[in-house]
Amino acid sequence: MVKMANEVRKMFRDGKITMTVSPRELIRCASLGIAYGGNWSLGMELAFANRLSRVDKKVVQEYMQRVFGGAAA
Numbered sequence: 082m083v084k085m086a087n088e089v090r091k092m093f094r095d096g097k098i099t100m101t102v103s104p105r106e107l108i109r110c111a112s113l114g115i116a117y118g119g120n121w122s123l124g125m126e127l128a129f130a131n132r133l134s135r136v137d138k139k140v141v142q143e144y145m146q147r148v149f150g151g152a153a154a
Contacts, residue, residue: 082111085125085148089141098137102129122149 086107093101102110106129114124122145130141 082107082114082121082125085121085145088144088148089129092140092144098133098140100133100137122146125149 086102089098089102092098109128110121110124112124113127114121117123125145126142130138130145133141
């Protein structure tokens with residue numbers, strides 16, 4: 082989760098996405114990931130990625146797939 086959050090913040094700084102993840106959203110991502118049996122991609126999707134623009138969401142989903150493996154939700 083920390084690796085993913087750091088990369089999201091880096092993408093934001095580099096102008097690749099228009100919104101970054103807050104500490105509160107990161108905590109929510111982890112809580113949802115735990116609630117869904119360790120499905121960190123789903124937690125990140127529900128708590129953060131779903132509020133991004135379509136283009137930003139695609140960028141974040143591609144990175145989530147590399148970090149967490151498998152298909153993004």
